[in-house]
Amino acid sequence: MNYMPGTASLIQDIDKKHLVLLRDGRTLIGYLRSIDQFANLVLHQTVERIHVGKKYGDIPRGIFVVRGENVVLLGEIDLEKESDTPLQQVSIEEILEEQRVEQQAKHESEKLKVQALKERGLSIPRADTLDEY
Amino acid sequence: MGWARPGGLRPERGLGPRRGVGSPVCSFGPRGRRDAHTAGSRPGTEMSLEDCPLDEDEDAFHALGEEDEDIDQFNDDTFGAGAVDDDWQEAHERLAELEDKPATTGEQEDGTVTDEMDLLGDHEENLAERLTKMVIDNELEDPAIMQAVQTRLPVQHPGGLNSSIWDGSAVLRRIRGPLLTQEMPSVSVLDYALPQRPPQARDEERDLSERALPRRSSSPVIGSPPVRAVPIGTPPKQAAMPNFNQQILCPKPVHIRAPMQQRYPAPYGERMSPNQLCSVPNSSLLGHPFPPNVTPVLTHLQRAQLLGGAQAGRMSPSQFARISGLVGSPLPSMNPKLLQGRVGQMVSPASGFRAFFGAPPPPAPPSAQQQQHPPCPGSHLQNLRSQPQMFRPDTTHLHPQHRRLLHQRQQQNRNQHRNLNGSAGDRGSHRNSHQEQMQKDPYANLMLQREKDWVSKIQMMQLQSTDPYLDDYYYQNYFQKLEKISATEEMHGDGPKKERTKLITPQVAKLEHAYKPVQFEGSLGKLTVSSVNNPRKMIDAVVTSRSEDDETKEKQVRDKRRQTLVTIEKTYSLLLDVEDYERRYLLSLEGERPALMEERKQKICDMYDNLRGKMPSQDRPSDDHFVQIMCIRKGKRLVARTLPFLSTEQAADILMATARNLPFLIKKDAQDEVLPCLLRPFSHVLYHLPLGTVTSLLQQLANLPHSATALAPANLHLSAVLQNKFGLSLLYLVLSRGEELQSSDAATELMQDNQWTELMLMATRELLRIPQAALAKPVSTPSNLLALFSRYVDQQKLNLLETKLQLVQGIR
Numbered sequence: 002m003n004y005m006p007g008t009a010s011l012i013q014d015i016d017k018k019h020l021v022l023l024r025d026g027r028t029l030i031g032y033l034r035s036i037d038q039f040a041n042l043v044l045h046q047t048v049e050r051i052h053v054g055k056k057y058g059d060i061p062r063g064i065f066v067v068r069g070e071n072v073v074l075l076g077e078i079d080l081e082k083e084s085d086t087p088l089q090q091v092s093i094e095e096i097l098e099e100q101r102v103e104q105q106a107k108h109e110s111e112k113l114k115v116q117a118l119k120e121r122g123l124s125i126p127r128a129d130t131l132d133e134y
Numbered sequence: 135m136g137w138a139r140p141g142g143l144r145p146e147r148g149l150g151p152r153r154g155v156g157s158p159v160c161s162f163g164p165r166g167r168r169d170a171h172t173a174g175s176r177p178g179t180e181m182s183l184e185d186c187p188l189d190e191d192e193d194a195f196h197a198l199g200e201e202d203e204d205i206d207q208f209n210d211d212t213f214g215a216g217a218v219d220d221d222w223q224e225a226h227e228r229l230a231e232l233e234d235k236p237a238t239t240g241e242q243e244d245g246t247v248t249d250e251m252d253l254l255g256d257h258e259e260n261l262a263e264r265l266t267k268m269v270i271d272n273e274l275e276d277p278a279i280m281q282a283v284q285t286r287l288p289v290q291h292p293g294g295l296n297s298s299i300w301d302g303s304a305v306l307r308r309i310r311g312p313l314l315t316q317e318m319p320s321v322s323v324l325d326y327a328l329p330q331r332p333p334q335a336r337d338e339e340r341d342l343s344e345r346a347l348p349r350r351s352s353s354p355v356i357g358s359p360p361v362r363a364v365p366i367g368t369p370p371k372q373a374a375m376p377n378f379n380q381q382i383l384c385p386k387p388v389h390i391r392a393p394m395q396q397r398y399p400a401p402y403g404e405r406m407s408p409n410q411l412c413s414v415p416n417s418s419l420l421g422h423p424f425p426p427n428v429t430p431v432l433t434h435l436q437r438a439q440l441l442g443g444a445q446a447g448r449m450s451p452s453q454f455a456r457i458s459g460l461v462g463s464p465l466p467s468m469n470p471k472l473l474q475g476r477v478g479q480m481v482s483p484a485s486g487f488r489a490f491f492g493a494p495p496p497p498a499p500p501s502a503q504q505q506q507h508p509p510c511p512g513s514h515l516q517n518l519r520s521q522p523q524m525f526r527p528d529t530t531h532l533h534p535q536h537r538r539l540l541h542q543r544q545q546q547n548r549n550q551h552r553n554l555n556g557s558a559g560d561r562g563s564h565r566n567s568h569q570e571q572m573q574k575d576p577y578a579n580l581m582l583q584r585e586k587d588w589v590s591k592i593q594m595m596q597l598q599s600t601d602p603y604l605d606d607y608y609y610q611n612y613f614q615k616l617e618k619i620s621a622t623e624e625m626h627g628d629g630p631k632k633e634r635t636k637l638i639t640p641q642v643a644k645l646e647h648a649y650k651p652v653q654f655e656g657s658l659g660k661l662t663v664s665s666v667n668n669p670r671k672m673i674d675a676v677v678t679s680r681s682e683d684d685e686t687k688e689k690q691v692r693d694k695r696r697q698t699l700v701t702i703e704k705t706y707s708l709l710l711d712v713e714d715y716e717r718r719y720l721l722s723l724e725g726e727r728p729a730l731m732e733e734r735k736q737k738i739c740d741m742y743d744n745l746r747g748k749m750p751s752q753d754r755p756s757d758d759h760f761v762q763i764m765c766i767r768k769g770k771r772l773v774a775r776t777l778p779f780l781s782t783e784q785a786a787d788i789l790m791a792t793a794r795n796l797p798f799l800i801k802k803d804a805q806d807e808v809l810p811c812l813l814r815p816f817s818h819v820l821y822h823l824p825l826g827t828v829t830s831l832l833q834q835l836a837n838l839p840h841s842a843t844a845l846a847p848a849n850l851h852l853s854a855v856l857q858n859k860f861g862l863s864l865l866y867l868v869l870s871r872g873e874e875l876q877s878s879d880a881a882t883e884l885m886q887d888n889q890w891t892e893l894m895l896m897a898t899r900e901l902l903r904i905p906q907a908a909l910a911k912p913v914s915t916p917s918n919l920l921a922l923f924s925r926y927v928d929q930q931k932l933n934l935l936e937t938k939l940q941l942v943q944g945i946r
Contacts (some may be wrong), residue, residue, distance in 0.1 A: 008593075008597075010590065012586050012589060012590055015581055015586070016575060016577075016578045016579065016580075016581075032575075032577065034577065034580045034581060035580060035581040035585070036581070036589060037589055038589055038592040040591065043580075044575055045580075120320060
């Protein structure tokens with residue numbers, strides 16, 4: 002049954018493997034099992050994938066229930082093309098380490114920037130300290 | 135204040151849970167073991183806060199408690215047995231014991247099982263290995279699990295967890311023993327897993343229902359569809375049971391393509407839930423969608439939710455299922471325990487559901503395989519066996535290892551029966567491949583068809599509108615465009631007609647609500663309730679008109695501009711209405727059409743008036759209003775869109791005004807560059823103009839006074855015109871039109887028309903005078919200009935003009 006042709010509906014996506022990007026930046030990959038009218042998602046056999054550069058690592062998470070408002074986007078994963086990636090999978094520890102290093106580097110460059118601006122008398126409020134709306 | 139009573143729906147126990155606000159909840163001990171109406175003396179009393187004040191005395195409190203006895207069913211899960219946390223553990227232990235009963239089965243490869251388990255991973259592992267890996271710590275409380283892990287043997291034993299209805303009556307009878315010893319007197323049969331209920335024999339049916347496995351305690355989530363709701367076999371195609379309330383909340387979405395359910399099971403891609411599968415006629419699917427596994431159909435809480443949902447008028451998908459998915463006639467003999475079910479509304483669906491199972495044996499199609507004896511109407515169910523078992527029981531509360539074992543055993547059963555079923559014929563083999571695909575995703579269709587329908591129903595509800603062209607203009611237009619394109623494509627080629635299903639949104643008639651605020655009799659004043667339907671005025675804002683005295687010039691200018699903007703907006707609304715009339719005309723009835731036409735005419739007149747500025751005086755000497763409009767980008771676009779609707783005279787008037795003021799407009803348009811949008815409507819208008827008008831138009835362009843023939847060395851007006859893209863293009867258009875008229879109407883004495891000649895000469899002179907670089911690039915160069923010029927100028931000049939204006943376009 003073609004649900005709601007001409008519209009965007011998640012019903013056709015059920016039981017398929019999806020990649021979900023959340024508002025906090027996390028990437029989840031799992032089988033979409035259930036939805037509701039708010040686009041709350043139930044992901045099955047979910048894996049949180051952390052990407053750093055060309056590497057990625059998977060953390061198995063089990064079943065996720067995601068509140069719809071926290072989803073930025075989601076897309077179906079083509080199972081055949083899934084393995085066709087130039088990215089290299091590494092272990093969880095390694096990727097977490099890489100992530101930490103990356104965060105640190107970012108943090109430091111941010112600090113330098115803020116320092117430089119402060120010296121010039123400017124201050125740009127950081128995005129994460131701003132109110133959301 | 136007491137809670138609302140679901141009076142009509144549950145006749146047996148007519149009272150809903152009520153308690154005073156201040157009363158401690160836990161003071162009510164576990165009730166519900168009694169099924170008598172103890173406080174039946176006052177079934178109809180509505181308790182309210184006034185009746186039981188907070189500082190109630192003991193007696194009143196007890197009375198309250200007493201009265202609550204017969205309305206306790208909601209409380210079981212919170213106060214009663216259901217609330218006990220280790221309920222499931224005990225139950226689980228019992229089940230595990232069953233599992234450990236020795237039985238022999240051909241042991242299947244662990245690998246095949248793990249394949250299906252392993253969805254995200256792509257490496258095969260021995261189940262045993264994985265299990266051992268999973269056992270991280272030995273402090274797993276659950277001895278059942280530990281046992282299961284240690285045995286590591288896939289066993290299939292009669293009466294175990296995975297015993298299915300296909301196992302034959304002997305198997306199921308064995309279940310009876312241990313399960314019946316469970317202490318669950320008060321819970322109704324609805325709580326228990328239907329899988330234990332084979333359509334074998336009626337008597338067994340009743341017993342089996344009691345044998346069902348313990349329910350899972352769940353936290354109440356009011357209003358959400360219960361997990362593993364009773365999956366009535368068919369989607370809302372079948373006749374519904376007559377004896378219950380059917381609440382249709384919204385019109386169902388209409389799909390052009392009817393859902394294809396009356397056919398054999400589809401390949402994996404299509405989502406045929408077990409429900410759908412069950413609904414297939416002639417299929418031997420009329421059995422039993424449930425895997426032989428633990429599935430409490432409904433807990434108390436779930437029923438409570440359902441009831442609560444029904445109370446609120448909301449229907450969860452499971453309710454939809456219940457109401458709409460009932461097949462056949464109700465079982466003639468109803469299980470008294472069923473009737474005893476507290477959820478009155480649930481009774482009928484449940485019974486209908488049973489009927490569903492009761493019915494199959496008679497209509498069971500004679501299948502090629504009658505492997506098992508009639509007691510087990512398993513023949514058709516054998517065929518069913520090859521069907522993928524979509525239903526996943528709710529095993530989320532189980533330990534993952536345990537779950538794996540269960541699934542594994544299920545898989546074995548499936549394999550077994552599949553082997554038995556090998557020669558089921560075409561359908562069988564077809565289904566085998568289907569099943570294999572399904573096997574790879576044993577968790578498929580966790581979301582029932584009901585639930586999907588429910589969600590899409592909600593989404594469709596949001597699309598309801600009284601006037602889709604108003605509410606959803608862009609979508610409607612987009613689809614119209616698409617249809618037009620596909621229609622033209624079809625006309626051109628007779629390629630495959632791509633059937634594009636269109637979403638038909640239900641159209642709801644507009645209801646006029648006159649909201650009357652609630653009033654109580656004998657009360658002083660009204661309730662101060664403001665809602666979305668009845669907004670309340672919060673502030674009394676008084677509009678004070680501005681005094682005319684101390685307005686500065688700037689203010690005046692600003693106001694004037696604002697005035698113009700307002701005019702533009704008003705005219706735009708008129709324009710949109712007028713543009714819409716065609717569609718409305720088509721949709722309207724015969725009688726209404728004259729009125730529509732009148733309206734349209736009127737609106738067009740209004741538009742014109744707006745554009746030109748309504749002057750009380752007779753003539754309209756001032757173009758001011760119009761010019762002001764034309765200075766604004768939106769105004770220009772407005773004029774362009776309005777022109778097609780105006781009469782020739784009116785349109786000519788507009789043209790004249792434009793030509794008259796063209797340099798000014800050009801100057802103002804320098805930033806926007808929107809004037810060229812006027813070219814097309816202008817050309818349309820020109821097409822209808824007689825020569826006289828054209829001449830005067832040209833005159834306007836050249837800005838010559840009527841009679842004077844002053845040959846100024848440089849005509850600023852015209853030169854400005856020529857240096858502007860729009861101006862030049864317009865000039866070309868005018869000239870071209872003139873030429874057309876001349877060449878077409880030989881009889882008229884156009885050649886002798888002095889004015890025209892003069893103007894022509896003037897124009898050519900100007901054209902020649904202006905350096906080529908300054909000349910604008912016209913939008914299009916009409917082809918007959920050369921002929922036109924040749925009439926008036928000598929060869930030399932003609933050549934010059936040719937090169938300058940690039941009139942000759944590629945000599946053929």
